[in-house]
Amino acid sequence: MNNSPKKYNNTKATLAIAKGSLRSMLRSPSAVVFTLAFPLIFILVFGFIGGNGGIKIDVGVAKGTDTTNMVYQALKANPVVHLVLNKTEADMKADLEKGRLDAIISVQKNTLGGAPILLDVQYTKASRENSKIFASVINSMISRINTPPVITPVPMLVQLHESTIEGRIYKTIDFILPGQLGFSLLSSGVFGTAFVFLSLRITLVIKRFFATPVKRYSIVLGEMLARMIFSLIGALFIIMIGHYAFGFTLVNGVVTVVNMLILSIIGLIVFMGFGFVVSGIAKNESSVPPIANIITLPQFLLSGTFFSISAFPAWLQPISRALPLTYLNDAMRKVAFEGATLFDVSHQILILFIWMVIIYTVAVKTFKWE
């Protein structure tokens, strides 16, 4: 622009596009639905299904149980045990057989002498794992109750020194939310970017832009900036709802949120690269969804959005480990739950950067302006 009479401001043009694009996005129902509604629905569903995420043991309480004694009270206070009252004996029996109940208890005052309280527990083979857990709950409770407090110290042969490290309860939401956040970024990045650039191209909006002094990179940067702001607002919203409504763990509070947003930006840049490629390949708007789905669906299913990758068969795992969303999800979970720093997840970030280089190399070759 040597001969330009006045200095043209590329930043101003970029920001003007970002502002227009952001306004447009906020008014576009599909953008809002994909970025916010879908992930939130999944989070709601899994948030409620998971409850507090830990193990729940459903225990039927037989009719006529004495609810005033310490055994019953101890069970009632135990967060793992869910006592089921108000069922007939026959129903309870049937539920126990089907595994809907993990055990049935009956607590009675012992009027025949011996221990003052009789505890009768029925387990079921239909729910082996939970029955076992309940058995150990019962055993530890009983040994605690039966051991009288030591009054006079006796010489000890073994001194037991126990310590428990401070662990955090890993809740369903801690697994689900980072996955949903990753998926939100993936669909917004791929679908959003592909649709916007394709429609700007075929409705000649971009051609009209080219009749102004705007630079091509300003158009791309402006659009990317708008999508980033939009998706980060969405991400923040998802994290906040997850945290306040479902107790999503943010180990280091604000720092964790900031780290998650930085990871979101890195992931989003990769996913927008896919979007640029799709917009270049697609001939018209109706061919965007099939092509975009080829990119998003496998990642949705195989990148540990819903299930841990370690649950997949061995032959599937290498595929999972090749996908960028896998690494974003992984890094998100480490940062949010384990309190990892971005440096700790540099391996995942490095792989995302490799994807970035690959996908933008392809995008530069396939992207079409007209």
Added chain:
Amino acid sequence: MAKQPIITVNNLVKKYDDFTAVNGISFEVYEGEIFGLLGPNGAGKTTTLEIIETLRDKTSGHIMVDGFNIETDGAAIKQRIGVQLQAAGYYPNLNLTELIELFSGLYGIDVSANEMLEKVALTDKAKSKYKELSGGQKQRFSIATTLINNPRIVFLDEPTTGLDPQARRNLWDLIREIRDNGTTVVITTHYMDEAEVLCDRVAFVDGGNIIGIDTPDAFIDELIASGFERKKEVKAANLEDVFITKTGKEWRES
């Protein structure tokens, strides 16, 4: 007005593979005139315009726009021209005010959206979306976007196609106003009555060549001098005059 060329096109050629869209066109557009490019579809009008507008590369030839060479000073040219494209869309989901804001950002200047809309009598549509406008309103809005950077030249590609007679006349008034404010206008059209009343000079383009440049009057006089006669006797009014008289000059916005 002194006839100072503001656009000089010299031997412009545009080839697509084995098809020649523009085959050695030369013409000048004078400062402050309304210049019409006329010709059948596929004659090369739009291609010629888009090359001058720096939207397309030429195969060969030499073009100067307001003293700038199209090859080396594309960016400077873009700052001093306004372009209305045939069938161009606008950014989705934005209202007219926001679109003007967007374009003023693209031109890197600050304008009052309201003032721009006032120039084309669309202030009452400031909060409407482009797609909600009528055909005439759409064209007037397109013209508003070409005026944002206070251009030296505006290019209008078939701005009146598909408009009803009232909207067409309304647009003519707007185009004359732009010219009277000192802006050169280059326009393409398929309507010869429009070219006749609107254009100061016209060029006929056919098969990628210019086959004549002159004032509409001179062309008509030349044809009559050659002995041409209309089959039907010319009356003092035509059917469009009847239409306008019967339906009124008031522009219907619907």
